[in-house]
Amino acid sequence: MESQNVHDAAELLRQMEIEGKGTDNFVDIVDGEAFDEDEEFEISAQGKNNEDDEFDHIVGVLQEVLLDENFEQLQKKFCQANCMHFEATEENKLIYTDIFRNYQEQIETYISKRLQEAIEGFNMENFLEQVEQRKEEIDEQIMDTLLSFVDFDSFKELMLFSRAHLVATTPKLKSNKAQALGLKDGRQLSQQNQPLSQGHQEGQKQKLQEQDLKHFEEVIDKLAISGYQTVLHQDEDEDGEERPDLNLFIKKIQITIVQMEKSASIPKMMNSVLIVSPGQVDFGQVPVQTPGKNQVIIKVEAATLNPSDILFMRGLYNVKVDYPYTPGWEGSGTVVAAGESERAKALVGRKCAFMKANEIVIYKMRGAYADYIVTDVSNTFPLSDDLDFEETASFIVNPLTAVCMVERIKQLKSKCVVITAAASQIGRMLIKLCQKEGIQTICTIRREEQVQILKDLGVQAIVNTSLPDYKKTMEDLAAKYKPTTCLECIAGTFTGEILEYLTFGSTLILYGLLSDQPAGNIKVIPFIGKAQTIESFLLSVFLVKKTPKEVQEIVQKAEAMLRSELKTQVQARYGFHQIKEAIAFYMKNQTAGKILLKPSLTKASEQPKL
Numbered sequence: 001m002e003s004q005n006v007h008d009a010a011e012l013l014r015q016m017e018i019e020g021k022g023t024d025n026f027v028d029i030v031d032g033e034a035f036d037e038d039e040e041f042e043i044s045a046q047g048k049n050n051e052d053d054e055f056d057h058i059v060g061v062l063q064e065v066l067l068d069e070n071f072e073q074l075q076k077k078f079c080q081a082n083c084m085h086f087e088a089t090e091e092n093k094l095i096y097t098d099i100f101r102n103y104q105e106q107i108e109t110y111i112s113k114r115l116q117e118a119i120e121g122f123n124m125e126n127f128l129e130q131v132e133q134r135k136e137e138i139d140e141q142i143m144d145t146l147l148s149f150v151d152f153d154s155f156k157e158l159m160l161f162s163r164a165h166l167v168a169t170t171p172k173l174k175s176n177k178a179q180a181l182g183l184k185d186g187r188q189l190s191q192q193n194q195p196l197s198q199g200h201q202e203g204q205k206q207k208l209q210e211q212d213l214k215h216f217e218e219v220i221d222k223l224a225i226s227g228y229q230t231v232l233h234q235d236e237d238e239d240g241e242e243r244p245d246l247n248l249f250i251k252k253i254q255i256t257i258v259q260m261e262k263s264a265s266i267p268k269m270m271n272s273v274l275i276v277s278p279g280q281v282d283f284g285q286v287p288v289q290t291p292g293k294n295q296v297i298i299k300v301e302a303a304t305l306n307p308s309d310i311l312f313m314r315g316l317y318n319v320k321v322d323y324p325y326t327p328g329w330e331g332s333g334t335v336v337a338a339g340e341s342e343r344a345k346a347l348v349g350r351k352c353a354f355m356k357a358n359e360i361v362i363y364k365m366r367g368a369y370a371d372y373i374v375t376d377v378s379n380t381f382p383l384s385d386d387l388d389f390e391e392t393a394s395f396i397v398n399p400l401t402a403v404c405m406v407e408r409i410k411q412l413k414s415k416c417v418v419i420t421a422a423a424s425q426i427g428r429m430l431i432k433l434c435q436k437e438g439i440q441t442i443c444t445i446r447r448e449e450q451v452q453i454l455k456d457l458g459v460q461a462i463v464n465t466s467l468p469d470y471k472k473t474m475e476d477l478a479a480k481y482k483p484t485t486c487l488e489c490i491a492g493t494f495t496g497e498i499l500e501y502l503t504f505g506s507t508l509i510l511y512g513l514l515s516d517q518p519a520g521n522i523k524v525i526p527f528i529g530k531a532q533t534i535e536s537f538l539l540s541v542f543l544v545k546k547t548p549k550e551v552q553e554i555v556q557k558a559e560a561m562l563r564s565e566l567k568t569q570v571q572a573r574y575g576f577h578q579i580k581e582a583i584a585f586y587m588k589n590q591t592a593g594k595i596l597l598k599p600s601l602t603k604a605s606e607q608p609k610l
Helices: 002-015 023-031 050-067 069-085 094-118 124-133 140-150 152-169 177-181 202-223 246-264 307-313 396-411 425-437 449-456 470-481 493-499 524-529 539-544 548-560 576-588
Strands: 234-236 242-244 269-277 280-287 295-305 330-338 351-355 372-376 380-382 416-419 440-445 462-464 485-488 507-510 533-536 570-574 594-597
Touching: 050 069, 050 094, 069 094, 069 152, 094 124, 094 152, 269 576, 280 576, 295 307, 295 576, 307 576, 330 372, 351 372, 351 396, 396 425, 396 485, 396 539, 396 548, 416 425, 425 440, 440 449, 440 470, 449 462, 462 470, 485 493, 493 507, 570 576, 576 594
Parallel strands: 416 440, 416 485, 440 462, 485 507, 507 533, 570 594
Antiparallel strands: 234 242, 269 280, 295 330, 295 372, 295 594, 330 351, 351 380
């Protein structure tokens, strides 16, 4: 039975390869349940010129160089050899200049050589000028590395972090409290918690204490990569003046080091679903990735298999992918480690729903189908502890999207909306949310057995598009309710057809590709004459236009309905090693509910797949 499922999955993936299908296959694609009536989100390419392509290519190669183990070892070796010269004070020693110059020569020479080998005519100086002009387009981790070549403050920050990490992980250094704080020789800490510089003049004493306080804050900030939140306490001196409690400082550093050691317990390798090439999936082990400044590491508990994931595995998204690649758009888990930013560190220990990291040039950051995922803080949504991981694994692609799309409907002041593929999980959510807002719905489905699903939800205006007279039914309902908006996820010829039933000034929101065909069949003259609009919907784009407070309100609204209007049905659970069986089962049973992939059900892989 298992081998048959694997064969079915492989065959379905082969049948659904990149080469397009004609519109005659529309019924087979939708009704055959290879892509049943469910949600989908299409990413389309923006127009680019040759200069854009050249820049993207250089950044892609640079990303490969910076992730290369040889570069990491080169940078690490240099930092370890020189970091103990640096102190977290405003004063800059003469030796810093020499070290910075050596760093520029060694690191920049290495990277330039690698880029020149890969790209004909590459010039580092010209590239750095482009970077300055287009820094918004570059991954933050890459930008930080580039800044360390040309910006001394960024370089010094790198060296101070390396020093703190070296002290924290070297027993001989860790036991030396003065070195742990980066204090100058001769300024030892009193074990009796006496004033720091007893015997000095009062002004000098205060100056040194302020330096130590500032330096401690910097050391804690550098060390606390696990998200440990520190609050600085102060005691009063014998004369009533406040002074830093340095013994407490040391204790906090020791606690932070324990937190770092917990982070160090994250394994180097993890189980993962792997896309070997478009349409070919496998299972193996890959390295756990390292978080950037505004990223976190999440221990995955459950990940959802969506139609969009299957499209991505087939290679239909117009993005460059570094194969073998870990797929998976969304899931749930616990944040176990973080990058350097305060926002990232504040998430450690939180239960959350997440989306994979944002990438522009080339997909390298692994997705949700693995034991651990590194993703952006902005793609991490902390949730209540009383919600379980299965409830939150599908929080984003369906519930959060449904809430945002209904908000868009309200912005358009629509009193009636057409929902295509309405028996899908997201379709049912949209129906319930519209009912809650008093918005009339006209719902299309493809199979007779789905009519009862919608009737059970209280829907009266139902159109079964597989019936010969469905156009007359649609025409009558449109005349009665006058829909001004359509939430469309089928595409193909159906997009143009559904526009004919919308009123003057109406908007069609396209958010899916269930037909596997480009949207078309638009009658241009009526479309223009009725002043109609077609717009796309992508959740990340919708949210990026919101303030942090507005995003938080949307998340809280969706979270409050996870067990009611936005409840997701789960029909089956698989381990990562069963990915082919999971795909085969889901393609034949999509309307019944979601499929979850869980690390706890995964059989460990014996052979790494890098």
